[in-house]
Amino acid sequence: MALQITDLTQLRIGVLYGGSSPERPGSIASGEAAFKSLSAQGAHAELLDINNIAWDALYGRVDVALLASHGLGGEDGKIQGALDTLGIPYTGSGVMASALGMHKPTFKKMLAADHIDTPRxxxxxxxxxxxxxxxxxxxxxxxxxxxxxxxxxxxxxxxxxxxxxxxxxxxxxxxxxxxxxxxxxxLITPGRSCTVGVLEIAGELTTLPVHDVETDREFYDYEAKHDLSLRREHCPSVLPEQQTAHMQQVAMRVHRLVGAHGLSRVDFMAAPSGRAAVLEINTVPGLSPHGNLATMARAAGVSYDELMRHVLATAFSKPAYVP
Ligand SMILES: Nc1ncnc2c1ncn2[C@@H]1O[C@H](COP(=O)(O)OP(=O)(O)O)[C@@H](O)[C@H]1O
Ligand SMILES: [Mg+2]
CATH class of the missing domain: 3.30.1490.20 (ATP-grasp fold, A domain)
Incomplete structure (x- = not known):
């Protein structure tokens, strides 16, 4: 069921972020930006660090949880399960897709079984x-x-x-x-790191323009991800149209294959041969306004504030039962 959120002021939104995974800093950036945007749009939002949430206190306090929690304990199905048990709707994927997306070996076995290219x-x-x-x-x-x-x-x-x-x-x-x-x-070399956002817009699952990154580092490492001077980003991608269209198709297939819901980001290594090998799916992609998802949304004409509303709507468009 498609849901257009027209009146944000009627919703109490808990932005869940933080946690104790090594990805905590990224999660804080995601949560703070989402909180700022939703508050500025009139929502009753509150920032809740998953490190010190009293879970039973959430019940009756928030109407919906916007997940900005990355990595272990935030993106792997555990929080999703807690919220399912409490009966609180939350953005993005359910337990199963979150767990599959977090565990690269299991995810890659699924790709291989479906004949989707992934590095050996x-x-x-x-x-x-x-x-x-x-x-x-x-x-x-x-x-x-x-x-x-x-x-x-x-x-x-x-x-x-x-x-x-x-x-x-x-x-x-x-x-x-x-x-x-x-x-x-x-090792895919030479190759370029690419990513494709998958986003539900008004009930319709779409792929965003491909984002690619050039870096002079050995690969798109932690430093290059956090220092703009170490990378050059292109969105829409400058790679051949045939290769980018292929990545968009594959991203959609991968999103569906793991049973992801609402939004995800599928990472690839693209080689000059035309090969595009899937590295992983991120079921809770970074939400910072300078991050890949927001950049891809902007290239598709979707502002950051709109993106946050689309993300929020995914909490209300889930099928009745999601494993
Ligand atoms: N098989 C590979 N060959 C070459 N580079 C890779 C390979 N796997 C990952 N990388 C590099 O590491 C980056 C992060 O890999 P990824 O699988 O997306 O893991 P993470 O979950 O840490 O983002 C990629 O963007 C790419 O630059
Ligand atoms: Mg990645």
Whole structure:
């Protein structure tokens, strides 16, 4: 059912943000911007840090939750489940799509089963020694590879290993890291990081213009994501139209494949060959006005304030039962 929110003043909106995942700073930026926009549009909004919410107190206090919580404990289905149990409508995906989107190995298995291109990969279990991991990765992937946490985000704790020594050094340091489970992927190089926003507008699921990023860093790492001088963004993308149209189609397929709802952002690596390999789906994309989703919305003629209203409306357009 499509819902147009015409009168924001009738809604008490809890903007859920923060939390204790390594993506907390990004979540704070998302939450504060959403809160500011909704308040300026006349809504009764309040910012609620998921680190110290008394969940039962939410009941009767907010009519709807706008989720600006990224990463573990915010984007992985746990909050979504709590809100389902409380009977509070919330923006975006339900429990199952959130959990699938957070766990890259499970997500990639779904892509592979559906014949959607994703870099070849190996799961590195926390119990494996570095030596076992190096030989398994070498045997399965060969060549240089890309390492990232199985349930991470924001390019945190991710990196390239060009040879066995680098791979070994990276894996040896796992114990000092926040995340324990990793995946090693085929390195897509040369390639460009792209992303496609999927957004429900007045009940209609649409894809936003493709966003691509050039960086002089080794890859689109945490530093490049947080320092404008280290990247050059293009939205709409400057890549060939055939490749961008393909990414938009695939993004929509991926959104539906995991059962996502309302909004998502699907990340790709695009190669000069025309290949566009899916890296991940973000079920709670960053909401900062300078972030990828807002930039793509702007390129589609959707202002930040409008974007926030579309995001909010997704809380009321969910089917009766979402797993
Ligand atoms: N297989 C890969 N080959 C080359 N670069 C990659 C690969 N996987 C990830 N990257 C780089 O790391 C960035 C973040 O990867 P992504 O899978 O989106 O994880 P995160 O959840 O941390 O955003 C990508 O934008 C890209 O620059
Ligand atoms: Mg990403």
């Amino acid at each position: 990969w190996v799961e590195v279990a926390p119990s494996w020694s570095a030596a076992t991991a190096v030989s398994t990765i070498r045997y399965t992937l060969g060549g240089p590879c890309f390492l990232k946490p199985a349930s991470g985000g924001g390019s945190l704790e991710a990196g390239i290993a060009r040879d066995d020594a680098e791979l070994h050094a990276f894996l040896e340091k796992r114990q000092d890291r926040v995340y324990e489970a990793f995946i090693a992927e085929e």
